Amino acid sequence: MRILLVEDDLEQLEPLQGILTEAGYTVDGVEDGETAQWLLANKDYDLLILDWMLPNVSGLSLCQQYRRAGKNAPVLMLTAKDTTVDKVMGLDAGADDYLVKPADLIELLARVRALGRRIPSWQGDSLSVSDLQLHLNSLILERGSKTVELSHREAQLLEYLMRHPNQILTRDQLEQALWEWGAEPESNALTVLVRKLRHRLQIIGAGDWIKTVYGMGYSLKSPETVIG
Incomplete structure (x- = not known):
């Protein structure tokens, strides 16, 4: 499974990318929304993990743009925003799941496995x-x-x-x-x-x-x- 991980804090990006890679996923990790936009226009992904608060182009905007383009890979939002209003906003933007930062790495892997079962090519374990x-x-x-x-x-x-x-x-x-x-x-x-x-x-x-x-x-x- 190929994952796009967008997180502007390098101290959080590196361990997240590391544990996902160790779990056997191919992970493109980037720190800004502009690079993520280019990758989403030129590559296919099975899962997106997007930090909400990104400079210039937010994770919320990336999710909305991705859905408007007709693409349906699962999206997991990572954010410190934990109010019900924020969660509803993220889900309404097209996100499939929501994980509050700092993310527990074990929980992150469990959510990735669960979302992986939603992709069209999933054929079981x-x-x-x-x-x-x-x-x-x-x-x-x-x-x-x-x-x-x-x-x-x-x-x-x-x-x-x-x-x-x-x-x-x-x-x-x-x-x-x-x-x-x-x-x-x-x-x-x-x-x-x-x-x-x-x-x-x-x-x-x-x-x-x-x-x-x-x-x-x-x-x-x-x-x-x-x-x-």
């Missing part, structure tokens, strides 16, 4: 392609009686592939999905990650499921979808 099953919370990959544990980055790559089975995904698509905005991966980072994931898949007898489409990218294909 596990994903399946044929007899391959990825448990998103535990990062356990299962096939038949065999299991293997993935790293967060390996799980993110496999999750993206499993949500787009039998499709050719370009290197740019995969890098955009896996690496945070502003964090340029090294030229061979994706190649190394695919190699590591193939090794994990090999342990459970699915090492050949990730196909390299030369000059284009990669595709996840189970044996029954491979012709010839």
Whole structure:
């Protein structure tokens, strides 16, 4: 799941982004509304976490603009405003949930998980392609009686592939999905990650499921979808 986190206080942004990243999410963390506007116009997100009080463009305005653009990813507002009137204003602007600052990190993760269940692509706490099953919370990959544990980055790559089975995904698509905005991966980072994931898949007898489409990218294909 890709999250846009907008918080102008760096002392709060860094720990929030850190715990969300550790939980396995891809997080674009920014400190101002203008940058957030650009990202929302150019990228797709599964969840938005917006600080209400931002300079120039407030989190409330970002939420209103996002909804007016017809986009429906869940929005969680972070704010010190805790009156009923403030909460109603945020919800009426299009927010789905509301968390008073300073945010308890455990509660934040619980609310993110709950909001994640509202996104259109949510398919439960596990994903399946044929007899391959990825448990998103535990990062356990299962096939038949065999299991293997993935790293967060390996799980993110496999999750993206499993949500787009039998499709050719370009290197740019995969890098955009896996690496945070502003964090340029090294030229061979994706190649190394695919190699590591193939090794994990090999342990459970699915090492050949990730196909390299030369000059284009990669595709996840189970044996029954491979012709010839």
